Each structure stands twice: as structure tokens, then as C-alpha cells.
Amino acid sequence: MHQKIYTQVVVIGSGPSGYSAAFRCADLGLDVLLIEKYNTLGGVCLNVGCIPSKSLLHIAKVIQEARELHSTGVSFSEPVIDIKKIRFWKESVIKKLTDGLDYMRKKRNIRIIKGRAIFDSDRSLLVEEKENKFHVFFKNAIIATGSQPIKIPSLSYNDERIWDSTDALLLKKIPSRFLIVGSGIIGLEMATIYSALGSKVDIIDRFKDFLPAVDQDIADVYIKSINERFNLMLNTHLDKIKETKNGLIVKMIENNLNKEEISYDAILIAIGRTPSINELGLEKIGLKINNFGFIQVDKQLKTNIPHIYAVGDVTGPPMLAHKGTHEAHIAAEVISGKNHFFEPTVIPSIAYTEPEIAWVGLNEKEAKKENIDYEVASFPWSASGRAIASNCSLGMTKLIFNKSNNKIIGGAIVGTNAGELIGEVSLGIEMGCDAEDLALTIHAHPTLYESIGLSAEVFKGTITDLL
Ligand code: FAD
Numbered sequence: 001m002h003q004k005i006y007t008q009v010v011v012i013g014s015g016p017s018g019y020s021a022a023f024r025c026a027d028l029g030l031d032v033l034l035i036e037k038y039n040t041l042g043g044v045c046l047n048v049g050c051i052p053s054k055s056l057l058h059i060a061k062v063i064q065e066a067r068e069l070h071s072t073g074v075s076f077s078e079p080v081i082d083i084k085k086i087r088f089w090k091e092s093v094i095k096k097l098t099d100g101l102d103y104m105r106k107k108r109n110i111r112i113i114k115g116r117a118i119f120d121s122d123r124s125l126l127v128e129e130k131e132n133k134f135h136v137f138f139k140n141a142i143i144a145t146g147s148q149p150i151k152i153p154s155l156s157y158n159d160e161r162i163w164d165s166t167d168a169l170l171l172k173k174i175p176s177r178f179l180i181v182g183s184g185i186i187g188l189e190m191a192t193i194y195s196a197l198g199s200k201v202d203i204i205d206r207f208k209d210f211l212p213a214v215d216q217d218i219a220d221v222y223i224k225s226i227n228e229r230f231n232l233m234l235n236t237h238l239d240k241i242k243e244t245k246n247g248l249i250v251k252m253i254e255n256n257l258n259k260e261e262i263s264y265d266a267i268l269i270a271i272g273r274t275p276s277i278n279e280l281g282l283e284k285i286g287l288k289i290n291n292f293g294f295i296q297v298d299k300q301l302k303t304n305i306p307h308i309y310a311v312g313d314v315t316g317p318p319m320l321a322h323k324g325t326h327e328a329h330i331a332a333e334v335i336s337g338k339n340h341f342f343e344p345t346v347i348p349s350i351a352y353t354e355p356e357i358a359w360v361g362l363n364e365k366e367a368k369k370e371n372i373d374y375e376v377a378s379f380p381w382s383a384s385g386r387a388i389a390s391n392c393s394l395g396m397t398k399l400i401f402n403k404s405n406n407k408i409i410g411g412a413i414v415g416t417n418a419g420e421l422i423g424e425v426s427l428g429i430e431m432g433c434d435a436e437d438l439a440l441t442i443h444a445h446p447t448l449y450e451s452i453g454l455s456a457e458v459f460k461g462t463i464t465d466l467l
Helices: 016-027 043-048 050-072 083-107 165-170 185-197 216-226 321-335 364-369 385-389 418-430 435-440 450-460
Strands: 003-012 032-036 111-114 116-121 124-129 132-143 147-149 177-181 200-204 231-233 236-244 247-254 262-264 266-269 273-275 308-310 349-351 356-361 374-380 396-402 407-415
Touching: 003 016, 003 111, 016 032, 016 043, 016 083, 016 132, 016 321, 032 132, 043 050, 043 083, 043 165, 050 083, 050 165, 050 185, 111 124, 132 321, 165 185, 165 266, 177 185, 177 247, 177 262, 185 200, 185 349, 200 236, 216 356, 216 396, 216 407, 247 266, 308 321, 349 418, 356 418, 364 374, 364 407, 374 450, 396 450, 407 418, 407 450, 418 435, 418 450, 435 450
Parallel strands: 003 032, 003 132, 032 111, 132 308, 177 200, 177 266, 200 231
Antiparallel strands: 116 124, 124 132, 147 273, 236 247, 247 262, 349 356, 356 407, 374 396, 396 407
């Protein structure tokens, strides 16, 4: 027997998109029910994504900085890695945040059911929570069920040595020889973590261009910085994996040629993510999926069924927490009667590697494609006093300006803390700043973000000679 529940808004999924939608709806006075199949709130981001990866990346950064300090006259011995304690610390970071979310949910009187939701009709859902069964009737629904790693169908995921990103973040062991398949953001972040903790890491990608979202000059600075910490092999793909007791014997093909077999202790498959929408019963209610397999939405995040909304990873790339959060706020505001739209000028992306790579707006390839008459202004960190003093002078700040009006249309930064620095570039583009605005804004000295003002001066021609 199903218990009947009525609500103004039901939100399915409690990741950054789901909890942001639920919180904003409640703050706007709507009655909200949140459904989450996982034990804790926070979705992929808090439990098995952004937050655990960043806590491990913090450790990797400190280890790497300590190793690199020897050139300044200070040497440390090799770090002692207590994997159990690291795991405990990472879990405590997650717990602090997921507990905080639950506290904020309770303060807003948002009801919750812990179970998997399936559409029964376009006005109702079925959910099972342990032995309890619910029939939820709603006026509006927001689908925020996120995404999951893409699997290679021919691989045996029963073998505990074949990992996805969730397995890698469990930090069960530090494999001596570790292969990462896929050099996207997640693959690179895991390579940064595991190489710092002591694994010998190979990372392969079937494409010949590294991180195609950034221009080659930015990619080149990063590739130079890897400096044998791990081995990046582009234009290389998996051919066969033989599972033996002593290791996973991998045959790879590089530039169409067979490579020698290599034995690994673990393999991470990080080839992208796919939306989690297959078990929602969407076909039953006729909800439209676009050609790329994501839920089709308009600028108010409405699906083809106007009282059902979708936000976050399920609506397509960029599959990033901050994109989902902003979509969620718009969906909630539209439901509450506001005529708002999701139309950001730009959404920043960051690889939290060491050094970090961050980009926003157009790159050169995209500016060319859009027939924009653009000019690039770059500032190498070898000319930055702060970067040299901080032992991180391998870096670059690159801005792209539209020559017709001198407005900034894109930027990329590779270097320590690039992810924080890109904020000024995002704001500049969103606010329609031109080179003068950036160059005349007084940047504190010596800082890394000075490189943004200085790049604008390069564009204006007030700075010409750089190292
Ligand atoms: P999710 O976070 O995936 O949440 C969806 C929730 O829905 C889950 O809790 C799931 O259990 C629940 N759910 C699914 N189906 C049902 C159902 N039928 N019934 C009930 N509940 C259901 N992004 C960044 O912006 N910055 C980063 O640094 C970053 N790092 C990442 C690192 C890793 C290793 C990974 C894997 C991802 C990372 N991401 C990062 C991406 C980010 O995690 C996602 O973009 C973000 O979590 C998407 O949020 P979401 O709310 O749309 O979905």
C-alpha cells in the first residue's frame, strides 16, 4: 500500500543542482519534497566528486611543493603516507559538508525521502524507502539526477583493479604501476593525486590534442610542467587487457602501432560521464531527450512537459557543479512565478591539477570559428615577481580581446592557483569589460593576479618587452 504525499515541488536528486533547487524553492516560500536514493545529501560533487578530489589534491599540492623547495635551500625527507589517515581525513571533510547540507535542509523544513524515484505519470512519482512505499503527487518536478562514469562495455568491472573515479577516490591502495585511460580533467586530477602519493602513473588518451578546450600554448606550458611526474601518452588507446594474478597486462596502440605490453596494478577508466536518466521512467511520460542523450530544456529549464524541469548534469555539458547550481536557481525562481532565464555569457572550467589550468569564454579556435577579429595578449609568469618569488614561474596568463571594441572575450591561465585567478577574467567578460577597464584597475603588487592587468597592458601596447 502506497502512502500518498502531495507537494508543490518535488526535487529528484540532492547533488549541487538538486539541493540548490530545493533550497531556493523553500526560500521563495514553496512547499518542497526532496528525493535522494543515496544515504547522504550532496550527490556526486560532495560524496564522490569535487570535494573528495580536492581534499586529496590539496595533499598532492603540498607534497609537490615540498619536493620542489629543495632548489631554494630547504629539503624535506620523503613524506610518510598513512593511507588510512588520509582516507579518514577525506571522509571527515565530506561529512562536515553533507551534515551541513542536512542542517540547512531541516532549517528550511524541506521534507526528504531516501529512495529511488520513478515517474508513474507526469503528475506523480513512486518511491520506496526501505519498507515504506510512497506515491508522490506534485504540481512541479525538478529532475536533478546527475551523471555517472561512462563504462567500456568490453571491460570486466568485476575485477577490483579496474576502477572508475569513485573507486579511485576511495583510496583503497596506492598502486605501484597505475594506468589512467582518459586525459580529461578527472584523469589529470587523479594522475596528480596518485603520482604525488607514490604511484608510477601512465595516462593515455586516444586523441592527439591534449585538453582541446584550451589552446596549444596553454597546453604546452602544462605538459612542460609535468616534468616526469607522470607519463602522458596522446594518440594512444587500449587494445586488450589480460587479467592475471600478478597484474593487468595491457596492450596499447600508439599512433596506430602496437606498443609493448605493460603490467599495471590498477587501471582507472576516466573517459567521460553520461546522464543518470535511464531508470526514471521518462519514456512513460514522453519526456524529450536530445540527440546527445541529455534531457532537452529551454532557457527556463523547462522540459517539453512545462511543469517538469531539469537541471545540472542531466541537461548536458559543461557537466560542472556551478553550472547546475545556477540552472537550479533559475528553475526555482520560474516555478515561484519569476520570469527569469538561464543565459550566462560564460561558465569557467578548471582542472585542479598542479599547476592548475583554468579557462573561460572563447579560445582562439572558437574565436576563429565565429569569425571574430581577435587579438591575443599573454603574460608569461617568468616575468612575474610573485611567481618567481613563490617558485612557480612556469605559468602563463592569456587573454583574448575582440579588436573591434577591445572587449575581453576569453582567457586561460595555467599556473599555481589559476582556478582562483580566472575569477577576474570571468567577471570581466560577464561585465563587458574592455582592455582599458582591466589595465586601469589597480592590481596589488606582487600578486599572481597582476598578470591579468599586465596582459591587458600588453594588448594596449603599454608594455612591450617581456622575458
Ligand atoms: P549529481 O551530483 O550527480 O547528483 C545527482 C543525485 O541524484 C545523486 O545524489 C544521485 O544519487 C541522485 N539520484 C539519481 N537518480 C535518482 C533517482 N531515480 N531517485 C533519487 N535520487 C536519484 N564539478 C565541478 O564543478 N568542480 C569540480 O572540481 C568537479 N570535480 C569533479 C571530480 C570528480 C571525480 C567527478 C566525478 C566530478 C566532478 N565534478 C566537478 C562534476 C560535478 O560533480 C557534477 O557536475 C555535479 O555533481 C553535478 O551535480 P548534479 O546535482 O547535477 O548531479
